[in-house]
Amino acid sequence: MTVATIFIDNAPREVNPKQNLLHVCLSLGYDLPYFCWHPALGSVGACRQCAVKQFRNEQDATGKIVMACMTPAAEGTRISIADPEVVAFRAGVIQGLMQNHPHDCPVCDEGGECHLQDMTVMTGHRQRVYSFGKRTFRNQYLGPLVNHEMNRCIQCQRCVRFYREYAGGHDLNAFHLRDSIFYGRHEDGVLESEFSGNLVEICPTGVFTDATLKHHYSRKWDLQMAPSICVHCGLGCNITAGERYGTLRRVVNRYNHEVNGYFLCDRGRFGYEFVESSLRIRHPLVDGKPATRSEALERFGAVLRKGAVIGVGSPRASLESNFALRALAGPDHFFAGVPDEESRLISAMVRILRDGPARSPSLDEVEHSDAVFVLGEDLTNVAPIMALRLRQSVRQAPMRLAAGLHIPEWLDHAVRETVQDAKGPLFIASPYATKLDDIATATYHASPDDLARLGFAIAHAIDATAPEVIALSPELETMAAKIAAALRGAQHPLVVAGASCRNRGVIEAAGQIAWALCKVGSPASLSFTMPECNSFGLALMEAPPLSEALRTVRSEPVSTLIVLENDLFRRAPANEVTSLLRGVQHLIVLDHLGNPTTDAAELVLPAGTFAESDGTLVNNEGRAQRFFQVLNPSTDVQESWRWLHEVSVAAGSKSMERWEDLDDLTATIAKEIAAFGALPKVAPPRSAVGKIAREPSRYSGRTAMLANISVHEPRPPQDPDSSLAFSMESGPGPVPSSLIPFFWAPGWNSVQAVNKFQSEIGGALRGGDPGVRLIEPSRESVWQYFSAIPPAFKSRSGEWLLIPVFHIFGSEELSRHAQGISQLLPRPYLALNPAEASLVGAKAGGRIKILIEDSQFELEIMLRADLPRGVAGLPAGLPPFDGIQLPLFCKLASVGTEFSARGVL
């Protein structure tokens, strides 16, 4: 990086000349107030808060006031932050902004973590002098997730800039003008964007706040907080979880430059409420009845002594818990707990990333790709933050236009004016239209096999030695050539795919394209989405899939089945699960929420969720990330790995005695499974760091909150697994980035305190971003092109290929039970192309009968012209069909008719 020297209040400072003065001042640690600027959104100079005085040269004593966010940090620039005139100017700006503000901090949810409060204090404005009426607004109902209180607005424009320009939303806007600008929807209603929750953090005031927090409100300073990882998709966004009085209160973004940056999706932000759902299991159940901890352990021990055990792990459980079960059951008797096909697909993805030359990028690298091909994925609903990152990636190529005019990247509206509607190459080939299609150069909607064929054709167009696709239509030939050319011409091409189509060809085709690019000398990246938060980690354990468990039960004398954080009825058709369960005498389940599997169990143990546990998850990049317990449950809830450890030690197992706490456990895993060699490095061991307080120094009521039980303040609970303490006491010294419990700095109470933790604003956290990559591409060229190209899809008469249609709210198992999100779930439906619907005499809004294998359902019809012919769509993961393993062929009949043996009557 080139460096420039600028003078701040006469002191020479080295700064990044590609940035603006506000950015560099904050990076240097100066407290310069601002509102409208945001590191991810750039500068627009709207609020006038970041004023500094700029001098022409050393002799210039007068200077002029400029906006720091709008002025480049060019070599030799001389500015003053402390100049009395500019100090007064900034206080005056706040005074103006506060003129209409209701001054209602005591009843405002933002209070105590409000950027407006922080900036007001920072500028020294303390006395309201305006004595006329304030402008007031009617607030809107924006849905169950985000609350609206417009009177607090200071017109900084951040909300609409984020929502519309950054996240591509259309239903939020600024209305009216002058001194009564309103930010909201055109009428009351649920915000349509999947990223609406970010308004809570983007808005520097209390206009947009977390509506779910409102149900169990606590000030930030009263929250006990811990670093955690989102469990609601495979991307592993970093989150900060907050607890008060033994319950989980909220989740906010935890900045990780490489992964989620400043943002979360609404599933990730609001899904946490499942932890307090009424289905929550908080005490052991023996034979369906509540039992004590010792009764449960006794029963567990008794069952273990009776005979052979098999264990079924889970892609939503931590590596540690999966490993503990593997250790208890033995590596030969541990199964992955995912359907066979999914297991094969995920292994294929991991193998492609490990054996081939294409690297899996971090999400930050995804954003900086300048040509992207998405194959078979509905990213907004499957890996939402990746969709948000890709929305920025299409700005990469056109950004060169602005660069050519010497417009710096951060000068947001000038860049947008220059770029206009120009977008970099993004091609999306998916089974149905996705929300990202609006920014795509071209889209192609087809059945999974046809998508794979397009992919293979692109690979062949890039490198002629890649196998050719036979009998490709001329249009697809042209499209393949176009996409190939765009990818070849890019500096950072990216291919995205995943298991959503449940089609191996799609995955191999994506790999083929990336490999072909690498072969012709392009530094191609290959990003696979993963179905669940630890799908990647579980795949690295290389455990056999679920059907092998059934085979083992049939062929060997197995007395007990232990299921870890997994509802098997979602993994396989009910009859298969039932025959697996019938094959054993004892079923033991560890899980968070009641489900059909726990209902069938003889013994249920209350497993800690991410909020009550420590553990490691591996995201789709192959990055291992640690999450830490935020609440110390007063119930029997604890980590699954701890339950399993306790019971096996009690039952006399020697192998598990060696580890007592998390650090022992990760060291053991690293030793036993080569892929996890770096596991202990994911976060520093407990012994390496002094105490880190989970509670802020203003935490109130510590001595009183348990006084109803005893007036003597109890000793704080001990944490045997990490340096994080359940108290306000911290040792000296900096906190390692993976252990930051919350972002706070003197004078910076809002989430924007993250400024003080970054090596450069918007860059890596000091000491490096958390997480350790477990896989890198192979350096040997042992890979070979795939040659199994599927034939073109042929519609069948009287049968439809049923494919999953993903929903950000509904398709994921846990967030579905969150109080806010549960109000936004789709109703079960069958999606059909109108042409297909007319074949079976079905109309929009009507109902239809559907025969899937042996089960019949009656469903509402949704017409979707974007669905390919011969295909029908079913919402993924939504009961009652969550056990059906798609894709498969189904039959349809209009309500009132019967299915014949050959299909529709």
Next chain:
Amino acid sequence: MLTAEERREIEIKLADYPNKQAMSIESMLIVQRHRGWVSDESLGDLSELLGLSVADLDGVATFYNLIRRRPVGRHVAMVCDSVSCWIMGGERIRDRLCSRLDTTLGETTADGRFTLLPIVCLGACDHAPAMMIDGKLYEDLDEQRLDEVVARYK
């Protein structure tokens, strides 16, 4: 529902613009010419026709004070409330107009005859105070002239 006429006019105009977004002001003005104002329902119809969100359109509509989001009377009088007119006695003219019609700025008379709206600078500063009724400019107003002018609009 947009009338066939409105639709036709919008479609003709569309040809003059590079994209549908650029058509938002013009399309709302077309509706307004036919109906006097732009209702929520019309915004919904335009949103469908142009493929822009209602929020997009309403953001534009509420930014421009010549696009009216509430029904107006038979005649619309726009009274300048900017500097030159203020110096030249614009407030007197405004008060007289309001009391004659027994209503206030931003309101419509009970009989639906007039809607009074404030406007900034009609560009007639050299003949201040000024006012515009149904698109026709009236300059150098005093009480007597105001009365005469208003009487012309039934």
